[in-house]
Amino acid sequence: MTQLTPPGPAGNFYQQLQELRADFLAYLMNAAEAHGDLVRLNPGPGTYLYLVNHPDLVRQILVTHANQYHKSAMTQKMVGRFLGNGLIVNEEESHKKQRKLAQPAFHKQRVDAYAQSMVDLTEQEMQTWHPDKPFDFEARMNALTMKIVARTLFGTGVVGGTRKVGEIMEVFADAISGQFRALPLPQWLPIPRHQRQRAAVAQMDTLIDQMVADWHTKGQDNGDLMSMLLLARDEETGEGMTRKQLRDELVSIYFAGHETVAKLLSWVVFLLTQHTAVAEKVRAELAQVLDGRPPTPTDLPQLTKLDQVVKETLRLYPSAWVFDRSPVVDVELAGYHVPAGATIYVSPYVSHRDKRFYDRPNEFVPDRFAAGWEQALPKYAYYPFGGGPRICIGQSFAEMEAKLILATILSKTEFKLATTDPILPEPGATLRPKNGLPLNMVRG
């Protein structure tokens, strides 16, 4: 029999909001541990917010019953304001159509062609680092991944330079992260934050218009993602994307494609500073496979230790630590009735630390990803890139980029933390180290 309300944390809306704002990750972990597979959170009267906490439910929502769910109204609104109707928030037939048009831009052959730019830009970045001069590694990784996505999306022709686009993206990311920190204020309020956000959207539109216009004057495939998207044609109608849709896809890929990777790189390097024996093994493997030369995509299958470290880092600190869905019809989950329009949190962070499926869930143990182990896990106990029809379109891009950057950096440098403060995760649009990652380069 379908029951009405799943269990959830005690306390009224204000108490829960306080807890949530004090430590969102702890709030979700505690809720999951105490209340089982489906948890009802209490975000306020008349609102329905749930957390799913079992691989079978994650699979039901993301894969087997994906057509019963959309992104939540809040995500549509917050993300849509900046990224328009790009892949991240698009739905149903239009999502399917756009996904099909964009997919070829992410095929392996195409993505492999970006490898050289990824390595070159990493080497350029490393030349700016000096031994014994502490620097914020996280900030540098943001700048690097931003340059890489700009180069791969737009070729060399980023109008206004990557710095300008970077500033705009920061405004977007800050606004989108805001939904995890405070209740959103109505957009019509003429506060500086909203004015800044509107200006950033307008500037981004102008930049993209200029880049598309520049492209049309040459009108050819430059090997970049924008060329692919501009040349993409619907199989049946032969039609390309509208200018607005193209803008939305470019901005969405730009947004989804840099911070996520930058945070992954930061967490890997942080964890290696704490686990020097693992770091040694990674370096030994790099020395053996690369023998001092820059990495290429063909080296990656041999870098098994590095692969385990990346996977284990994405387990403990998944960049996309939570995302949401909203049922478009009333559904049943774990024997409970969930009304249409409810918001359901799906959290890789919570799932990846589930004691039922992970031994020593909070410890960094890359060896657990030895051959065959992941395949033996229940499906959707580990899903840093999501699953089903909305699985990350950039997964191969991200995995290759992260490994090439790490191979380039770790084969030449070693780091030590340049702070005695704990490095703690801060949940926002992505999961980032709260006060950045101050490092000292000790070999370079």
Ligand code: HEM
């Ligand atoms: C470590 C890096 C990354 C992680 C952990 C990650 C994670 C994810 C996850 C979990 C989703 C699914 C969200 C959902 O179902 O609601 C997603 C979607 C997406 N990602 Fe990634 N991502 C990463 C890198 C990238 C890169 C490099 C790109 C592009 C170059 C990218 C582009 C996208 C896009 C466009 C979507 C929306 C797909 C759709 O809904 O059809 N991501 N990503």
